Amino acid sequence: MYNSVIIPGKNWILSLAELIAFLESRECKFKILSFSKEYFIVCFEKKIDFSIIDGLGGIIKIGEIKTTFSTDILDKAIVQKDKPSKKEIENIFADTTIIDDLISSTKKIFFGVSVYSSEKRFRKIAKVSHRFFGSIIKRKLSEHGQKSRFMGFSKDRKLPQLSHVEVLKKGLISNNAELIIGIGKNRIWVSITKAVHNPFEFQKRDVYKPIQRKIFGIPPRLAKALINLSSCNQGSSLLDPFCGVGTILQEGLLTKSKVIGVDINPWCIKSAERNLEWLSKEYELTKPEYRVLQGDIKDLSKKMGYNEIDCVATEPDLGPALRQIPTTPYANKIIIKLDKLYSIFLNETYKVLRKDGRCAFVTPYLKTRSGQIVTMNVDEKTKNIGFRRVFPFQRENFEKISSTKEEILKINSLIDTNERHKIGREIHIFQK
Ligand SMILES: C[S@@+](CC[C@H](N)C(=O)[O-])C[C@H]1O[C@@H](n2cnc3c(N)ncnc32)[C@H](O)[C@@H]1O
Structure with a gap:
């Protein structure tokens, strides 16, 4: 041992x-x-x-x-x-x-x-x-x-x-x-x-990649965590259907997985391609396997075969960039507005994901002026589609667990917030 x-x-x-x-x-x-x-x-x-x-x-x-x-x-x-x-x-x-x-x-x-x-x-x-x-x-x-x-x-x-x-x-x-x-x-x-x-390596991938996107970009460390939560490994096919400038795809390539990115915005697609090309050279990757496609999430399953993808790691649209802490009614409005996009995303992802494949994704986590927390409830949607929620902590992961620490087994999603950002992230893991 x-x-x-x-x-x-x-x-x-x-x-x-x-x-x-x-x-x-x-x-x-x-x-x-x-x-x-x-x-x-x-x-x-x-x-x-x-x-x-x-x-x-x-x-x-x-x-x-x-x-x-x-x-x-x-x-x-x-x-x-x-x-x-x-x-x-x-x-x-x-x-x-x-x-x-x-x-x-x-x-x-x-x-x-x-x-x-x-x-x-x-x-x-x-x-x-x-x-x-x-x-x-x-x-x-x-x-x-x-x-x-x-x-x-x-x-x-x-x-x-x-x-x-x-x-x-x-x-x-x-x-x-x-x-x-x-x-x-x-x-x-x-x-x-x-x-x-090594923070310098993460920093390099964050601020020295050719095309950056400050407001909507996910930090590479979090991108890495997300792909790990999707159970992505060497050789897996990894999809990010909201790839933006390709931060999650970059981390996926470094894991030696075959990455596929989709985004509705043609500028994002060009940028992701340039960033992946840069990463492949910078890290001397032999035969990096990546594809980036322009398209709307509603057409995802038309763009790729059913049951083709091993894992999905993504940060869909989290709503508008906020300058101030939102009021509770405004936060609720943001969530309601995003609801349809997330339903389409989960439906389409289910189709392209292989059996037992995992999807790790982010939903907005909003702390409002009155101190309330407003989040998106994805349980009903995912259940109706056929997804099963993966609890990150299982009893068998631990040698033994004291009664005071048992609470950890009940955690079903992971929260990532920081003082500087008005929009926090809630990370969910689902399995087909
Ligand atoms: C939060 S950003 C993702 C950022 C990305 N992780 C990065 O680091 O650049 C969400 C992305 O979803 C894309 N998007 C929004 N609606 C979409 C849709 N209906 N279909 C596909 N992509 C969409 C946007 O163009 C945007 O790039």
């Missing part, structure tokens, strides 16, 4: 759902041992290729777990300042390969420690824990005659955590030089960072 710590992005529920869909579609056997906003502990049946992080939109770091011990020991060592417990932790570290992996040919090793705690109680002592773990490593390295420098934080840093950009810029991955300490209710997980999310 191979245990990993996985640090999610800000929208951790979406990150966890994406991770599960990604692993399942690749038939990778796993169990989630623990999950929280701060980190997930995942047990894999086989060793994983840490570069999977590049295929995930919502995962920030992946670490290989080296040891685990009871939270009580840390409690005694740090809160009660108990010397034997401090020694015990030091011995636990000595029994791992952490120090051997760190020792290098360089004169002075530069290393960092990031502490993530799912428990409020331990978040308060995260900075003390950070210094405690750092000093253990420094002392052990010195016992091996190795000089080192422990990366500290400025006082104003709220949590003692290195960002993925810091880890990348300091080159900590290749030297096994970032330690991730996950502090949970009962267990501490000690791991070495093996992969981090």
